[in-house]
Amino acid sequence: MIKGGYTGKILRINLSNLTTKEEPVPEALVKNYLGGAGFAIKYLYDELKPRVPALSRENKLIFAVGPLTATGASCASRMAVAAKSPLTGAMGMALAGGQFPAEMKMTGYDMIIIEGKAEKPIYVSIIDGEVSFHSAVKLMGMMTTDTQLFIKEELGDWNYRIACVGPAGEKQVPMACIVNERRAAGRKGLGAVMGSKNLKAIAVRGTRKPAVADAEAFKKARAAMLKNMKESPVLYSQFSKTGTPMVVDAMTEMGIYSIKNWSATGEINMVPGLGKAAQDTMIITRNPCYDCPVGCSQVKLVTSGPYAGYLSEGPEFETTYSLGSAVGVDYLPAVIAGDRLCDEYGIDTISAGVSIAWAMELYEKGILTKKDTDGIDLKFGNHAAMIEMLRKIAYQEGLGALLGQGTKKAAAKIGKGSDAFAMQVKGLEMPAYDIRGAKAHGLNYATSYTGADHNRGYAFQEIFDIPIPEKVDRNAIKGKGKLTKWNQDIRAVTCDCAPMCAFLLDMAVPAVACQNTADLVNAVAGTEFTSGEIEKIGERLNNVARLFNIREGFTRKDDSFPKRILTEPIKQGASKGQLISRADLDTMLDEYYAERGWDKNGNPTTAKLKELAIKRD
């Protein structure tokens, strides 16, 4: 059935005994899970024993690309990285772009499964199917850029692409990320899982460009997508010029750009420091992912002042929030410096920044004092303190050791009502959008299998007022269950499995995402997916991930929000007065579960599982 697109091979690497095994990609896997996150989550559900500790050798770390990667379908150099998350205890899955995913595909593998734990620190190189193990003892403690440079030098070919952890991953900080080039599989602590396996890096170099089954059909499907991209009112005109920070101003105007740990959402005085105009002045160039004509990736450089010399790809919209508005810092050079340092240490900018923001609020409330902060004046707006706390998180020093565990666990240790201000769901810190003024976006935070994750069911309808599949009122409660299911399923399959860059879904093909994916995949792989079958794959993924979480002990009560969201209305601005009450949340959850064919407790029904041909563990 499969004639192209896929390499057809899975690489299994056992670090405990330094062996490797190749396995074929089962046709049923392609049919039911398409690729990327679908592959990874299905394998984790099947292969992980229930309740294995996330940082034990029993956890597995999976890298998976999709059928479109490196085929000439634009914007498909994306990989899903997945494991049980040490931050949340739930399914941990994050995507990264850049060059590594395409290069990995060209080594000849659709998926790499890392098992066990190396006795001593190592890194793995893969060149066209040839796997080698190398000591990484000398790389221990190295920042991620230096790590990549030293490995390239040692391998004698600088054209390798490398995914690695920084000091934080080595130290198994639960918010550690995995960095490739200037990109990251950022959230859910996958870097800590990699570190727990004593795996410092994976280096890939490949020349095996996958075949395309039907060149004519592919040309047509590709042209259709490029046309949709060209016709987008924002993709080239704004997004390719400013990147994700283009929406800072709009979110501020809508009153849902979260400020000072969500205590001051609606304030508008940060726009001069963090908004589009400020961002644009610091852009020096782009650094696009492999085969991307848009190039949203803006590189910014600080050329004067205390952070002179710091360069980062980004900061993205989310980092502008977490290291900017969330911590009350409206000085972009500090955000750029913090962004770069997070990439170098290998920690997630969102979880790190939001944890610091939370600590700042506790400090201002007197719950934390200078005794707890090693003398740091941890007030909102103190950017030097923010920079210093990032280092403390990465190296697990003082209060940083606590914050690195994430706000949920840290709040449990600090007590004193601090959990009310811990902006997280299932232990994952919340992204920028203040969901009190964007209810479907909120319902997605509550129900995503990874926790408060904007990437799993982004409600572009609410954020950008796009009437697809229909017009919505962002503050309405009714209809948000149905909408969230649709958003989550479409996104899961098109962005996380195919894979296709999420921004195309939001800005270019929202109405035809599944058809677009079906056309492209069928052309490259010779498959015969219908648009409906593609959407079903997304639904299947969300159900399997739900089953994984249920097995780990998650229930309806975990599909919730911190107290602030439920009880404290936004105090000012265009969304003033908004919150999501307990009753509103329950209404939305009931509708969502019903739409999903799940029972009142959020358990997939037997009928639904049968419909999706999922065998419950």
Place this chain on the structure above:
Amino acid sequence: MIKGGYTGKILRINLSNLTTKEEPVPEALVKNYLGGAGFAIKYLYDELKPRVPALSRENKLIFAVGPLTATGASCASRMAVAAKSPLTGAMGMALAGGQFPAEMKMTGYDMIIIEGKAEKPIYVSIIDGEVSFHSAVKLMGMMTTDTQLFIKEELGDWNYRIACVGPAGEKQVPMACIVNERRAAGRKGLGAVMGSKNLKAIAVRGTRKPAVADAEAFKKARAAMLKNMKESPVLYSQFSKTGTPMVVDAMTEMGIYSIKNWSATGEINMVPGLGKAAQDTMIITRNPCYDCPVGCSQVKLVTSGPYAGYLSEGPEFETTYSLGSAVGVDYLPAVIAGDRLCDEYGIDTISAGVSIAWAMELYEKGILTKKDTDGIDLKFGNHAAMIEMLRKIAYQEGLGALLGQGTKKAAAKIGKGSDAFAMQVKGLEMPAYDIRGAKAHGLNYATSYTGADHNRGYAFQEIFDIPIPEKVDRNAIKGKGKLTKWNQDIRAVTCDCAPMCAFLLDMAVPAVACQNTADLVNAVAGTEFTSGEIEKIGERLNNVARLFNIREGFTRKDDSFPKRILTEPIKQGASKGQLISRADLDTMLDEYYAERGWDKNGNPTTAKLKELAIKRD
């Protein structure tokens, strides 16, 4: 006559009109100047108009490798970089190792002459003789590591080797350096010359390995050198393990490791923080130059504390002084951080550190106050202040703008007797060795054509008690003129022209350096140099450089020391009481000039020039 070794080609790049020209390497040039610094200095003497401003388009910047580079002769990936120095106004020449020199040779050029000035910032790429110009507008302000990464990415082949300037070079800071990989042509402000030409970087990639004229003779000569290296009592046993910092302890014991801007030389309390034991604990790996079996290059990494994550190649012995003992800092992590930051900003660690040390002494003496330092408590030992001042030098902020000019010019502006503490000769800041207790080393500082430069006539006889060509008393005055001439001539030809790593001269082949060079060069190039002719080339180089400096206005009075050396004895330790009085200096200069065949004013005599076949301009 020439059958190998040399590429035989000179590349001339005119940045004003973006044209290039190839010229043959004249046989007479080979015969009289061998290569490297010899080539570069001869061309600068012939081609620069007298008294051109160093930062004008009339200055030329020359990169030159030698006949041994990339031939299989170990430790010869060295290049001379030369121009009129903006720091001293004299001949500016510095060498760098690493990979770039070998790669440059393999592009097919022995020498690259950069002329004029580009209208807008550009970089140049050269691959196997093909030269291209690229806009560097987007690279402006980038640190040197990021610069190298972005250029590799843009050129689509990460295997390019790149020499570039950082922000300091762009800003024409007179102590800016040129960085390739983790190496630098560090001293005399050559980075400012590159910046003044709007040239951000040169990227080279080559496959043209030079021919070897006589394989059998080469094998024999190479084996002889490797045998000498193997038999060295220190080269592999100590030097390859610790690198240059291996001598921190010994110099401290001898009482000539300069401390706190030379005001406290002889103190021994810094050894715990900066000595070999401390250095060794932070080594993580080596980063050898191309084709070097020794690998003195130690990479150090800070893994905890305020500078966690900083990695540098080094800090070398000299940087341990300039950013350590000279500024009273005995905390190695701060030295490592400062070393990396200097490399990233692109500033010379010695001149930067010694300038800060000088400012610290002025601050402690009350000549500078917090008003001058922007509130920084610029006391000896304040490593955070040192780090902050490096940034200010690179970005020309506040006091940094003054210090970046070097201590000589800064003292002229500050006045108040500050010049007495400005540790420089001809405007070049002094290296680590307190010459009050090492007189030939001192005479070399006084007479080197580049200023206070340990690399032009290193008196290993005094420093390591090596009796070659004969045993010396380091505090004796008599005989130092003759010794200094010998050291300068041997070093000029073997290290700066052939080129061969200076550490081999000091530790492996001091007794046979010229014969070793003659044997290797004759084998690779088919030439018939005698050992004596090789030595004569070194002498010729030093004479031409002297003529250059005389033409620029330098006289005997510039062959001198700051007041501290002449009047203030070392106060403590094993060299207590030592100084070099004005009378002692005159005695040594008279002997040195006589040995050189120069008149009392330090002017080469007509007879000497005739003997060396030098045509005076």
